[in-house]
Amino acid sequence: MQDIAIIGGTGLASFPGLKIIRKEVVRTPFGEPSGPVTYGDYCGKRIIFLPRHGSRHTIPPHMVNYRANIWALRDKQVKYIIAIAAVGGIHADINPARIVIPDQIIDYTYGRQHTYFEKDLNQVKHIDFSNPYDQTLREKIIKAAHLISIDAFEGGIYGATQGPRLETAAEVNKLERDGCDIVGMTGMPEAALARELEMGYAHCAMSVNWAAGRSEELITLESIRECTEVGMEKVRMLLAKLMEIA
Numbered sequence: 001m002q003d004i005a006i007i008g009g010t011g012l013a014s015f016p017g018l019k020i021i022r023k024e025v026v027r028t029p030f031g032e033p034s035g036p037v038t039y040g041d042y043c044g045k046r047i048i049f050l051p052r053h054g055s056r057h058t059i060p061p062h063m064v065n066y067r068a069n070i071w072a073l074r075d076k077q078v079k080y081i082i083a084i085a086a087v088g089g090i091h092a093d094i095n096p097a098r099i100v101i102p103d104q105i106i107d108y109t110y111g112r113q114h115t116y117f118e119k120d121l122n123q124v125k126h127i128d129f130s131n132p133y134d135q136t137l138r139e140k141i142i143k144a145a146h147l148i149s150i151d152a153f154e155g156g157i158y159g160a161t162q163g164p165r166l167e168t169a170a171e172v173n174k175l176e177r178d179g180c181d182i183v184g185m186t187g188m189p190e191a192a193l194a195r196e197l198e199m200g201y202a203h204c205a206m207s208v209n210w211a212a213g214r215s216e217e218l219i220t221l222e223s224i225r226e227c228t229e230v231g232m233e234k235v236r237m238l239l240a241k242l243m244e245i246a
């Protein structure tokens with residue numbers, strides 16, 4: 001698998017272990033990406049890295065310029081995007097620090113620039129989004145997890161919410177009734193934009209808290225941070241194995 005980009009999420013604004021080769025500022029017709037794209041070597045594989053929230057984690061989910069980010073990656077000939085995403089666990093088996101490779105998405109976001117098709121309306125393409133993730137890429141991620149004995153949750157529905165606030169317990173109950181297993185704020189429109197530009201996209205999600213109302217404890221930034229650290233170590237190991245087999 002060639003021409004891979006990793007979009008880093010919360011906990012992966014910088015990428016320990018990535019040998020940086022160079023950084024490039026990319027201009028796009030849709031404005032500025034979250035930062036320069038970084039060309040690097042991770043475990044012997046050339047990749048491109050882009051931290052979704054900026055290199056100092058200053059861009060919140062509802063302010064990310066998703067169109068510029070995905071455009072910049074396509075401009076650099078990326079064919080596959082592995083999107084790292086911190087999420088809340090709704091399904092009883094998705095405890096904090098568990099990795100999830102979802103297979104479906106429900107979009108609850110609003111007011112985001114969510115398509116490239118808005119200027120030349122003769123060119124509007126109704127992309128097939130029945131299966132929002134690239135199945136080959138998902139299978140590779142799952143295989144990498146097996147090879148290093150990480151007990152990833154395989155499948156599940158990612159509910160994309162607007163943020164930046166976390167949900168109410170009642171909202172999470174509704175998400176669960178809709179079938180969502182995890183909830184995060186950045187999965188959309190990112191996945192759809194990648195499909196519009198014909199790139200393969202898959203999530204490597206990591207639960208960093210029980211979703212609202214799923215635990216007695218308050219969701220604090222401190223607890224999310226602790227969990228992110230534990231989970232990110234697993235994500236880095238998984239990515240290292242993936243680089244070997246992809």
Ligand code: HPA
Pocket residue numbers: 086087088089161166167183184185208209210211212
């Ligand atoms: N809800 C939405 N987004 C999130 C959460 C959550 O509980 N945790 C991490 N990202």
